Amino acid sequence: MQRIINNPDYIVDEMLDGFVRAHADIVERTSNPRVIRSTFHKNGKVGIVTGGGSGHKPAFVGYVGKNMCDAVAVGEIFSSPTAVAFLDAFRTADSKNGVACLYGNYSGDNMNVKMAVKMAAKEGITVKTVVANDDVASAPSDQSKKRRGVAGEILMWKIAGAASEKGYDLDAVISVAQKAIDNTKSVGIGIAPCTLPAVGHPNFEIKPGTMEVGIGHHGEPGIEVVPLESASDMAKRMVSIIMNDTVYQEDDEVVILVSGLGATPVMELYVLFSEVSKLLDEKKIRIHEALVGNYFTSLEMQGASLSVMKLDDELKELFDMPCYSVGLKKKEAKNELI
């Protein structure tokens, strides 16, 4: 196993040490070593919290920052943070205006968030949740509550962070975060697996010459395994899966997120985005903004995910607000100063 690690058992703590040392202008530690908070956090607003397993860099900790998440609970590689970590994240993010916990639909996260919300309630901290389920390949549309949360979560955090900064109250933040994720559909294609450092070999297989359509962020099985396709055909497949799940009309505006899964060269992501973009042009769907890069990864898995968020006026205004986190930095629109 060719890795840059010390003891695999301590990789998360060592990664966090490096992360906090590197980004002291954006993040800081709390009394819980698995809870990181934003240096920009201020009182008088709804706290935005997320959390999840490690190995998805820059998710989750990279989306803590100005107008993004206020605190994050950090789990082991590909496994949920503890309930106590979520609770401590709620504590640090709360300033008596309540906390929006916006996370992905995985059984471990659901269990631990639920426990943490109960514990927080006993302390007088109101926490409401939105469970991201943007991965359209993970369950049919009539069972959308079963779907996993994947890279579309980033768009939910962006919207909610902006809403909180604008002074939305807790119910309003929850409502717009729910709308953001309801309007966001994602699908992934895996072309080579990843290896957990503590295991030393891949725990799932993608045979050379094939690709797994609809693969999850931890290698969860997708819809089907097919022969490896050209970027053009992959784009057609991904766009079609998403368009079949949501009604789009001419002149709809969308935000596109093409994320690498970790080890795919970024130039390939731009080739894929070029194809996606041409397909949307044909359908007269307008790309308001595109994010292309390694935004939500799965260690060194190869492949990419496509997320599409349909905008309305409110989502567009919130998306356009500036933000400053390790994973996403956005300046004021049409403002030459940064």
Added chain:
Amino acid sequence: MQRIINNPDYIVDEMLDGFVRAHADIVERTSNPRVIRSTFHKNGKVGIVTGGGSGHKPAFVGYVGKNMCDAVAVGEIFSSPTAVAFLDAFRTADSKNGVACLYGNYSGDNMNVKMAVKMAAKEGITVKTVVANDDVASAPSDQSKKRRGVAGEILMWKIAGAASEKGYDLDAVISVAQKAIDNTKSVGIGIAPCTLPAVGHPNFEIKPGTMEVGIGHHGEPGIEVVPLESASDMAKRMVSIIMNDTVYQEDDEVVILVSGLGATPVMELYVLFSEVSKLLDEKKIRIHEALVGNYFTSLEMQGASLSVMKLDDELKELFDMPCYSVGLKKKEAKNELI
């Protein structure tokens, strides 16, 4: 070969199509399809130009933007842009204040830049150059002119872009860019090779269980091949190679850049940075700022590079200026607005 591509022969054009579609707020096309310029470019300042082969995303085109490079010449994968591409980049970046061409020390780039500078002179465009040679492993210190340019180039572009914006004239931009790269030392360690899409198999080998110390950005041989080490030992080795090449004193301030080579999970880069940071703490060298991520890659090579730029007051002031490019975004220091 598990890739997201169409025809490997068109990958650069298709990548650029995606790049320009995705980042129309930052970059735009010119009449030469292999020259991309900044939407922020304005008259009345020295033009900053770079260029190089493709496959190093976000380098080179990702460092075009506000207070960064004004135009870039784009080559095929791992090969120099043409002289005409460099010339057209000079033409678009020039506003009668001259052009600083800041590129890496490779024979193809040297040849094409030299030709382009001569052609530009005939048109009345003054171009001066700085040739980056920050890779300390590529030649001994008494032959430093032979050294290759690697990830440290990003720091040179950052400094020169800021200097140009501040109104430095051409000679002053060249002088500070030269100082930036003279003060920057880099070393890479490769742990798995990469594959050129048009070739289909790696054109160099790194055996599992080994690592290549001092590897170049195209797989050029390094100093030695040794058994794969822990992140801690890799950090010691990298810091020692750099510290043996430059005199550092207590309280020196540095910018650190830890870049992945493409396919190494970003969490491992933070583990490596944590170790580097502890070593510099011991030496009482102060990290003014750290960049950790995939800043200068080699397709899906695995491994990392470490670059260290020693700061003086001028470099620090220029480094701290905000910038906005795809690969590097920096807000005004201590300013909560972005």
